[in-house]
Amino acid sequence: MTTPTRFLPSFGLALGVLALIAGCSQEAGDGKAAGGEKVVNLYSARHYDTDLPLYERFTRETGIRINRIEGNADQLIARMKAEGATSPADLFITADAGALWRAEQAGLFQPVESAVISERIPANLREPSGLWTGFMRRARVVAYDSAKVRPEEVDSYDKLAGPRFRGQICVRSADSIYNLSLVGALIEAWGPERAQAWTRGIVANMARPPEGGDRDQIRAVSAGVCQIALTNSYYYIRMASGDDAADKAVTDRVKLAFTSLDGQGAHVNISGGGVARGAPNKANAIRLLEFFTEAATQEHIARHNNEFPASPAVKAPEPVAAYANFAAHPMAVAAFARRQPEAQKMMSAAGWR
Numbered sequence: 001m002t003t004p005t006r007f008l009p010s011f012g013l014a015l016g017v018l019a020l021i022a023g024c025s026q027e028a029g030d031g032k033a034a035g036g037e038k039v040v041n042l043y044s045a046r047h048y049d050t051d052l053p054l055y056e057r058f059t060r061e062t063g064i065r066i067n068r069i070e071g072n073a074d075q076l077i078a079r080m081k082a083e084g085a086t087s088p089a090d091l092f093i094t095a096d097a098g099a100l101w102r103a104e105q106a107g108l109f110q111p112v113e114s115a116v117i118s119e120r121i122p123a124n125l126r127e128p129s130g131l132w133t134g135f136m137r138r139a140r141v142v143a144y145d146s147a148k149v150r151p152e153e154v155d156s157y158d159k160l161a162g163p164r165f166r167g168q169i170c171v172r173s174a175d176s177i178y179n180l181s182l183v184g185a186l187i188e189a190w191g192p193e194r195a196q197a198w199t200r201g202i203v204a205n206m207a208r209p210p211e212g213g214d215r216d217q218i219r220a221v222s223a224g225v226c227q228i229a230l231t232n233s234y235y236y237i238r239m240a241s242g243d244d245a246a247d248k249a250v251t252d253r254v255k256l257a258f259t260s261l262d263g264q265g266a267h268v269n270i271s272g273g274g275v276a277r278g279a280p281n282k283a284n285a286i287r288l289l290e291f292f293t294e295a296a297t298q299e300h301i302a303r304h305n306n307e308f309p310a311s312p313a314v315k316a317p318e319p320v321a322a323y324a325n326f327a328a329h330p331m332a333v334a335a336f337a338r339r340q341p342e343a344q345k346m347m348s349a350a351g352w353r
Helices: 011-024 049-062 073-086 097-105 115-120 177-190 192-205 214-222 233-241 245-253 282-292 295-305 333-337 340-350
Strands: 003-005 038-044 064-070 091-095 133-145 228-232 254-257 268-275
Touching: 038 049, 038 073, 038 282, 049 064, 049 282, 049 295, 064 282, 073 091, 073 097, 091 097, 091 282, 097 177, 097 268, 097 333, 097 340, 115 282, 133 177, 133 214, 133 233, 133 282, 133 295, 177 192, 177 228, 177 333, 177 340, 192 340, 214 228, 214 233, 214 245, 214 254, 228 233, 233 245, 233 254, 245 254, 268 282, 268 333, 282 295
Parallel strands: 003 064, 038 064, 038 091
Antiparallel strands: 091 268, 133 228, 133 254, 133 268
């Protein structure tokens, strides 16, 4: 059984809960609770209930109980920094390479050597020194009105900023970490001058000021507010394959294009994790991180959360299988992750709010 602890509004109270966990989670760093039970303390910015069966399976298979602390990535990073050397955190997982980079820059990870992870996960989806790794992929691509837009008009990112789509783009705000990572990838590929021109073009092409999440952008395309929208692939797949009849109707007309960067494939981001610098249960943390890279785990997440497996050896299940045969850009996720501060300044200067 896992022991979930949701993020608490009161930071002081949250630290009190964590102090309790720290006091009972281990004895002399042996990965065992006071009663001899094996434990691992997971700080998770993944907020998907479909992950819960995974935690239960991990405990059944290993005998290691998971103490789970949840919050958004920035909250958990701030919490781990505040806890310092006394942090009970063993493993931090989140969506987006940029969030993992922020934790890395805060000095919150330690390098891990795992032949298991290296064999399963391609090098471009891992931090080079072993500080963190991806275990799932998501593409940031384009949803388009198939009655108004031809697929070849949205087959590359540079076309999105051209005059064809003046006043026709819906997109979420500049502080969306997914947009920051996309712009970071463009900076890495094109250099700052061309990437800055692209961000200005996107702002000029906006149909409305940024608002809402990715699914709101897709629905806005269907409603005629705009002709195209930037979105993560799994949001669209979730709408197309879910139980909501209205969302399914949206995807009858709005289609997904796996837009390419310089003809090398779509921009790909990750869900991933890293072992905490002072992990009191390091061996258990590594075991849990390796568990996330297992084929059965990747298949479960793909099936229920509509992300793509990170391992090329894992066949994508339905419903993502219908979308899985796209070309993915080979850029190292660590390369665009470190560009996020530059991307933030660039987008702000362009008027992307």
